[in-house]
Structures are given as C-alpha cells and as structure tokens.
Amino acid sequence: xxxxxxxxxxxxxxxxxxxxxxFYTIQxxxxxxxxxxxxxxxxxxxxxxxxxxxxxxxNIHRYPVSAVEKVIGRAAASGAPCAVITGGEPLMHPLVPLxxxxxxxxxxxxxxxxxxxxxxGEFDWICLSPKRQAPPLEEVFxxxxxxxxxxxxxxxxxxxxxxxxxxxKSCRLYLQPEWSRFAEAVRLITEYVKAHPQWKVSxxxxxxxxxx
Numbered sequence: 001x002x003x004x005x006x007x008x009x010x011x012x013x014x015x016x017x018x019x020x021x022x023f024y025t026i027q028x029x030x031x032x033x034x035x036x037x038x039x040x041x042x043x044x045x046x047x048x049x050x051x052x053x054x055x056x057x058x059n060i061h062r063y064p065v066s067a068v069e070k071v072i073g074r075a076a077a078s079g080a081p082c083a084v085i086t087g088g089e090p091l092m093h094p095l096v097p098l099x100x101x102x103x104x105x106x107x108x109x110x111x112x113x114x115x116x117x118x119x120x121g122e123f124d125w126i127c128l129s130p131k132r133q134a135p136p137l138e139e140v141f142x143x144x145x146x147x148x149x150x151x152x153x154x155x156x157x158x159x160x161x162x163x164x165x166x167x168x169k170s171c172r173l174y175l176q177p178e179w180s181r182f183a184e185a186v187r188l189i190t191e192y193v194k195a196h197p198q199w200k201v202s203x204x205x206x207x208x209x210x211x212x
Contacts, residue, residue, distance in 0.1 A: 012065070013094060013096075013097065014068065014093065014094030014095060014096055014097040014098060015067065015068055015069070015097050016065040016066060016067050016068065017042055017065060017066060017068055017071075017093050017094075017095075017098065018042060018043040018044060018060050018063045018064070018065050018066075018093070019040070019041070019042060019043065019063060019064075019065075019066040019071060020041045020042060020043040020054075020056070020057040020062075020063050020087075020088065021039075021041045022038065022039060022040045022041065022071055022074060022075070023038070023039055023212055024036070024037075024038050024039075024078040024079075024080050025037065025039055025206070025211055025212050026205075026206060026209070026211060027084060027206075028203075028204050028205040028206025028207065028209070028211075029148065029176065029202050029203070029204055029205070029206070030127055030146055030148045030174050030176075030202045031125075031127070031145070031146045031172050031174070032082075032084075032110065032125065032127075033202070033203075033205055034205070035081075035082065036080055036081060036082075037080055037081075037082050037083065037084045037110070038074075038075040038078050038080035038082070038083045038084070038107070039083075039084050039086060039212075040071060040075065040083055040084065040085050040086070040098070041054065041057060041086050041087060041088065042057070042085065042086070042087045042088050042090045042092075042093055043057045043058075043059070043060045043062065043063040043087070043088050044057070044058070044060035044087065044088045044089065044092050044093070045057060045058045045087055045088040045089045045092070046089060046092065046116065046134070047089055047114045047116060047131050047133065047134045048133075049131055049133075049150075051150070051152070051178050051179070051180050053179065054086075054087070054088065057087055057088040058088065060088075068097050068098045068101060069101065071098070072098065072101040072102055072105060075102060075105070075107060076102075076105035076106070076107065080107065081107065081108060082107055082108035082109070082110055082124070083102045083107045083108070083109055083110065084110045084111075084112060085098065085099070085109065085110070085111050085112070085121075086111075086112040087112075087113075089113065089114055089116060089117065090111065090112070090113060091111075091113050091115070091116070091117035091118070091119065091120065092117055094120060095120050095121035096120055096121050096122075098121065099121035099122045099123065100121075100122065103122060108124040108125070109121070109122065109123050109124055109125075110123065110124060110125040110126075110127065111123045111125070111126045111127065112127045112129065113126070113127070113128060113129070113140065114128075114129055114130060114131050114134060114136065115128045115130060115135075115136025115137055115140030115141065115144070116131075116134045116135075116136060116137065117137070118137060118139065119139060119140060119143055125145050125146070126140070126143055126144050126145050126146070127144070127145070127146040127148055128140055128141065128144035128146065128147050128148070128163075128167075129148045129149070129150065130147070130149060130159075130163045132156075132159050136163075138166070141163070141166040141167050141168075142167075142168055143168075144167055144168065144171050145170075145171060145172065146171065146172045146174065147160075147163055147164060147167050147171050147172070147173050147174065148174040148176055148202055149163060149174070149175055149176065150176050150177075150178050151175050151176065151177055151178060151185050151188060151189055152177075152178035152180075152181045152184075152185055153181075153184075153185075153188070154188060156178075157175075157188065157192055160173075160175060160199075164198075164199075172200070173198055173199045173200065174199065174200050174201070174202040175189045175192065175193065175199050175200075175201060175202065176201075176202040176203070176204070177189055177203070179204060179207065189201055
C-alpha cells in the first residue's frame with residue numbers, strides 16, 4: 001500500500017526516494033550470481049511475502065527520503081560495474097532520475113521486482129520474481145530478462161509454469177528454494193529441473209557466504 005512517504009517521493013519526481021540501505025557486495029541470486037554489484041534497496045512493499053528476508057523494508061515510514069544524486073555518487077565511487085535496484089518493491093517509486101544518473105556514471109542498471117507496478121526507468125536487466133498473491137503486470141512479464149520463482153512446495157512449481165508461459169521467449173527461467181524450507185524445496189527443484197531442463201536452479205549464495 002502506498003503511503004504519504006511514497007507520495008512525497010513521487011512529488012519530488014524521483015529525485016529523492018525512501019532508501020532502506022545501499023552497499024557494495026556480490027550478487028547472490030539468479031543469472032547475475034557472483035557479479036560485483038552496488039545494491040540500492042528502496043523501502044516500501046505492497047506484496048508482503050510471508051517468507052521475505054527483507055521485511056524490515058516494508059514500513060516506508062521508517063526511512064527518510066534520500067537525494068538520489070548522493071546515492072548515485074556512492075554507487076559510482078564504489079567501483080562497482082553495475083547497480084541493482086531492489087526493495088521492498090522498487091517500482092512503487094519513480095525511478096527515472098535514479099536509473100538515468102547511474103547510467104550516466106557508467107554503471108549498468110539491474111532491477112529486481114515482483115512486477116506489480118508499471119515499469120519506469122531504463123534498465124539493462126530485469127529480474128522478475130512473481131508472487132501468486134499479487135501477480136505481475138503483463139508489461140513486466142514481457143520485459144523480463146529473467147524469471148526467478150521462489151519454490152516452497154509443489155503448487156509453486158505449477159505457478160512457475162504459468163508465469164513462464166506469459167514471459168518472453170528469450171527470458172531465462174530460474175527456480176529458487178524458499179530458504180525457510182530449503183531441504184524440501186531443493187528436493188522438489190532438483191527433480192523438476194531434471195525433468196524440465198529449460199529451467200535452471202538459483203541459490204541464495206550470499207547466505208552461504210554470509211555476506212549482505
């Protein structure tokens with residue numbers, strides 16, 4: 001649900017956004033696993049996954065808006081080749097000034113989204129992680145470079161196939177075990193990928209490495 005803080009960021013045209021945190025690390029999931037990346041995690045989410053590992057970002061009122069030019073400056077100074085805009089749900093906010101500024105400083109720009117809001121901004125890679133309780137918009141399905149579906153049970157595999165049918169032909173397909181049900185999910189995913197090799201496995205390697 002949008003809040004007054006979200007409206008404040010919109011009124012500023014995206015020149016200031018509610019920032020939960022930003023830091024330089026290694027991408028731990030999906031197609032870009034192992035890539036050095038500057039993470040920009042925005043606050044606010046209207047999807048609310050029960051297993052989310054970033055629930056601290058949901059309450060947008062906890063985080064003051066930050067000038068995007070300062071965030072861009074930190075990302076550029078880090079030496080990272082790319083920036084990952086994530087959340088929360090980053091598409092709740094106007095992202096054009098942030099993405100334009102990052103690209104102007106030579107960074108590739110990646111987006112991680114549940115796809116529940118229209119796309120805005122310029123991205124080199126879009127990772128769509130769809131959720132059954134809040135299905136993505138069609139435009140995000142079609143724009144996604146990567147589909148990353150979190151799997152906790154067999155019903156999630158059916159949902160993954162429904163999402164894959166809506167994605168573009170060139171979209172890369174990943175199944176990722178729900179961390180809280182890791183052992184069971186890995187067994188399901190292993191057998192499923194063996195039988196359906198168009199899918200690949202995504203692991204949250206940053207958790208094994210114990211890095212942010």
